[in-house]
Amino acid sequence: MVLNEKGNKVTNYVLGPYIEGDVISLTCIATGGLPIPKVTWWQENALLDDSSENLSNNTVRNILHMEKLQRKHFHTILTCQASNNDFVAPISTSMRLDLNYKTSSIVAVQGNVAKLPCDITPSFSADKIHIVIWFKEDNEGRLMKPIYTFDSRDNSVLEQGKHWSDELILGDRAYFRFYEDPAKLTINNVLLKDEGFYNCRVDFKQSPTRNSRLNLTVIVPPSSVMVLNEKGNKVTNYVLGPYIEGDVISLTCIATGGLPIPKVTWWQENALLDDSSENLSNNTVRNILHMEKLQRKHFHTILTCQASNNDFVAPISTSMRLDLNLPPLTANLVGEEFPVSAGKLYQLQCEIVGSQPLVKITWWKGHVNVVDAHEKNSDDGNVTISTLTFMPTAEDEGKYVSCNAENPTIPNSALVSGRKLTVLHSPLLTLNLGKNLNNKIKEGSDIYFDCNIKANPWVYKISWKHNDKMLNSNTAKGVIINNQSLVLQNVRRDKTGSYLCVANNEEGEGESNSIHLEIEYSPTCRSKKPAIHEATLNETLEIKCELDASPKEFEFIWTFNNSAGFQQYLSLHRNASAVIYTIKSENDYGTLFCKGINPIGDQEEPCMINVLPRSKLDVLINCTISTESNQSLNVVCTHRLDPDRKHSFIAEVYEFGTDNLLRNLTSTKSSFIIYGLNPGLQIEIKIYIMTEAGSSKAIHLNAVIPRWENLAASPLNFSITPTLAITVSIVVVLVLLSIGLLAITRYRLCKRRKMETNYNEENSLKTKIDDNDVDGDTNTFTIKEEMNPDVVPLATNIKLPNSRSTFQQQPYKSYIHLKDVDDIQVERPLLHPQYINPHPKLVHYNANRMPPYIRAMHPRFAPAGTMPVVHEDQGYSMDAFRPLLTNRISRMPMVALPTQQLTATQL
Template identity: 30%
Template sequence: MPREIVPKIAIVFWFAASVACLDTPEFQRNLPAKVIWGVLGKDVELPCDITPPIPSDNFKMVFWFKDTDGMPLYSLDARGGPLGEASHLAMSDDLGSRSYFIKDEQPSKARLRIRNVTIHDEGVFRCRVDFDNSPTRNFQVNLTLVVQPSAPRIFNAEGNEIKRNSSAGPFLEGDELFLSCQVTGGRPRPSLTWWHNNTLIDGVVDSSETSFTIVNQLTRRHTPRSFWKSHLECRASSSAIAGDVVRVVPIVVLLKPNKVKIVTPNDLLSIHKPQNVKCETSGSYPPAKLTWLLDGKPIRNAVVTEEVTDSFTGSIISLNVVADNDGKDLVCRANNPRFPGGSLEDRRQIHVAYPPKVSVKLDSGVNSPVKEGTDVTLRCDSSARPSPYGYRWYHDGHLVALNESGGVLPIDHILTLKSIQKKSQGQYACFATNTEGGSYSSPFDLIIQYAPRCKKGYEVMRVGIVKHEPLVVQCHVDSIPEDVRFSWTYNTSKGVFPVLGAKMHNNGGVSTLHFNPSTEDIDSLSCWATNDVGKQEQPCLFYIIPAETPESPRHCILRNASHGGLEVACVAGADGGLHQSFVLEVNDVTIPSPPPGVTTLSDQGEAKLLYRALGDKPMFRLHSLHPGREYQIMVYAENAKGRSEPPVLLPSVRVEAEIPADTLHETDTTTRPGSEGYPSSRQNLTVILVALTAAAVLLIVGIVATAVTIACRKTPAAARRQTTRRKSSDDLEMSEAGFSEGFQRRSAQYRASMYGLQETEDRISRLIDGPDLILAPVSFSQQNSEY
């Protein structure tokens, strides 16, 4: 017989003989049972307190039984020695071999460890403890296996299940988040919790104790930003020793931008070049879109460069500004297109450098138009950044220089005019400059009100008087306002007397007096005018002289007209004190061819008067002359006293080419010999004046263009010498940009004077006012003669 079997047999017989009466079923049912939970496949420890009831007593033996089996599955024998040397005996091949009794330093914590618990291990275990002197003790343990619940299922707020490998959401940052986790079964009743980053965020079960389905609803009133790119865990567990059944669900959280900044320094912007401005935003998911606004309006057609990552967006705009953008708000707005209302913006007030925008204003307290003699202050108002550092003033296109004695004081943006006179009237402009450039203002019309004065050329006149005939005199005055009142006086050797009872007709600045002198002792007439400003200081004088016949015209020339025919132009002589008109008579003096066999003793043909023309000026155009014939032209003047003697005679006049018969000569009236009245040449005069004016303008343009070309071809050295001799044209001449047509015309005249063209303009003026300077064409015929 093997030696190891002997102790077992001895123990069995000892156990059967001594304690058989204590292991009856009745005894076991009355023992209290402590429930111990075990997990399938894991170790479990069943407690057994081996502390002696009496301190002096000693532990002797321990027996472990399962269910109603009368034979122990495991025993510990400490008879005959200390507890540490006790022998362990497993009575069962399976359960006993996987069991081992652990003697703790504290006897109350002694326990039986069962390794790798199986489903068959579940049941009621009893621990029997024998002592040397004390009664035997029994402890009953109910080993129950833990049953885990089902895998958790997760549902959203709409009740839809979130499948595995799917995400929950999207949720908006700051908005409500709701998820529901559900499990079924489990023993004991399982716990159900929500976790984020291993932190418990909800451990409250929302179902009843008797419900087979266990639910935990996760509700967050404000979805935190920390949930972005993370996941939530629903953990279910029936026992801590069994671990957790876990369902992980990724969540999608949409974030609004939490930062946006225009990072480029807020420097002064120039209108002359684009400026790059950068804006950055972060914190948005998906990445935010950056938009630019200026003065509340989106910036369009601008070059924009973007840089985008998962949570960062950068935008660089090439900003082209104008002067009107100064002081406006530049806004960089970050917007998450998937996040309603998820926008954030940064704004700054931009400052734009631009050339001055100037205008001329009349100083407050003075009304326009201004009365003569008043002190006037003109102010050059400017809007510019940076502020202007230089100003210039112009009057009718000419630079205004400082003249303290004359009362002209241009100081920076203020122009003071002391005791202004009529000559101060005109268009004023100012020029302001800063680092961005310079600008001219629009012209300001300064209108000056002044008392009447005689119109130029009408200050002193000689008037012829015819005995027993009324005297007709016209007085021309110049004034602002033009509404004037006239009065007349006459001067005799006895004094000055008002003109009474005469017929006077006033029309604007002209007063026509029909006067019948009551005495022959009249030296002169005086015309006085008054307006709201005051009375005329010096009267317009009309010296009374006996009327005479006019002088004959002089310096008459004959030439081809530009549109066919011939032109006759003379210089008028003295009018004899009365209004004079001019008469041209044309006679056909062609010698007729004698018939065959007939001879004549005369070498002159009989003159035949063709027509007579009358004009206010001694200028006439002839269109009715035939080529191959010979004419005699006579010109004279006449007034109420008679005609001039002798008349000017132009003999032997011929035309070279055929003149269209349907072309009309420009006269007022044409008469043939024997008819009444005189021919008129007013239409002739109008056409001539228009043609001469056009020729004069073309001449000025040609001369100015030639002068400019010559000036541009100067060598640099010559240009420098020119600069040292006089001021530059920029200082003397103002740009015409933005000026009215009248201002440009005066500027052109000023340039003509700068290039030595004053003589040319005087000549043109004389061409228009008098016929003695009519210029003959270069291709003038041999009949061009002066008489």
């Protein structure tokens, strides 16, 4: 027999019903039996309690205590057994524990996911789930037909169970997640119609069926919120205002929709400002926010209106920025005050703090607006720095430079910051002529100047200039300087020119304006010496009368006087500064006089121009051309000059056959080097002498610049071998022996020269080679007069025209001051005899004085029409050539003339 906690006998084999959390106490009593039986409590197949006790009257009892019944105890089977042997089955009684479990509340937000839990854990591990059925109650609490099932009766594992859902109620939005703990029926995109009570029934293979009940509540969030300003207008662009400091604002936030009814609140940043919402009709809620006396701290603050009716999803809200127009708080020039120098660039910075929106900044220098400024704003826009770049001038001294900061949206909000400029500058000077004076002064007058100075700091030096030259005080010469004043006494014409004053201070130097002073005087001759003009009979001269005067408004008087005492007044040329004068007879030679008259007066002494017969001196005799180097020529002329005159030599270089002037050279010597001419260019050179009496007759020369690209010697490539080294050693020994022999020979020659000296001095020869005397038929040439300088050709390979032979030549150099031809150092150019057509202007006449390897040999050693050039060390004797020469030319200088205009002849 089983008694419940109230002592009542349990009937119908049902315990309860109890509810979750209850504590129960069940007593099982067994009567009779020998020996005394043992009483035990079992839950399903599990032993719960075996602590039985013996009572009187041959009875035994066992009291079972179960605390805090749980959902898992629902419909569990409790059994009481009594047994005193192992031979027969114990007697027992079983009963079902009935449990009324609590209804679980589930909340889901419309549109989200609802998760309905269901305990599907079997009472013992050997059991398994057959089927899970979900029901939804109707409005009267009655179960409807199943809306979802999970059937695993035909499968050994749950993963193979079959899912089914009602298409009308759940469609494909639901799924039973049996693998979660606890298992859940998830409903996606929850709708308001999904709200209600749900039952989950779980049937096991062995355990009793288990039921659970859930209440699903679906929350519908508010649909929208809207903010109205104090004028009832909807706030757009999420910006409130702009307002100004001290304004009072009233903002209304209205929320629409939502189940349950939402609550509307106002927030500033993260701080709650107002939660006093009120419900209105048409399913709306509102909250009115009042803010009095807006302050600078409210600038750009974020105000948010929220509407919420649950804690599961974020509230819907709208935020806006509170915009304020604020005046600038401060405006300050940055940096210390300091003097500035004129003409240098400086920067002034003005810092403005606190203006919203951005401040308008203007710069002023005195009453003039300055625009050369740029601005930079801080990231938050609260600070603006304006930088003015300016170059002060002396006129800015003492001016007030300032920056003006103003918020154009707020009247009377301007702030000004500035400072007075101290400008250091170099002196500024203004030169003035004394009162009652102008810049045209007659000789003998007194003049004074005033120099006005503006400078900071003041000047430490004042000076005066006349025609850019420093002017010093000299009372004896009538120049008196007294600081800022200049006095010129009894001025003469040399005082004509520009005057200015100069002052210096620590900032630099300043110059005044220039005043040009014109000293007026009567005409005088420009040259103190009489002019000379030379002319031949019937030659026409243009004779100029060159005068100095101020003003230059002349009248001219011309007269003529010759050696015969004839004087003539040339009235025809009274107003002319030049006359055309023709020498028709000897009587026309004489002296011309010219005299000028201007408004100041007549010329005191006339100018003299002597007209003389043209001199037979100052002539060019001959000019020669030699090649100096690639692209240049050397021109040397002989001449006859008048030693009492100054001379200039002029060379004009033209492209041949044209008037194209290539060079115009002037020299005090009768030689020129003409540079920069292109190889192969044919030119014409005009050379003449220029004196004060005119120019001489010109000499014309023609030349062609040689091409040098084929004249360079080819480099030798060789390597040093033992055989070559031995050979070189032998050659060195032979050279040393030759030098000894050469010294002996030189000694003998010196003795012979002394014997010939007296005779040679009496018969010195003057030579001049005349092209017209060359006669190819007679194989002779004539030596007329020595007009050319002594030159020696340096070694360079040159090929003669119409010849296959070559000889060695380089540009000519003068050796006129050498004592002996043997002093000339000439590099040995040839390694074997070469035959050339002898050119009379390339022949060395003093063969005794020539280096051995360029001596001309006797014609018998050469083919007809040629002359061999043979090395003496090859066995040829100089005695073979001596009959051709005489002792009369033993001291004659060597002559080598260019070949440009000459033809070769036989010796």
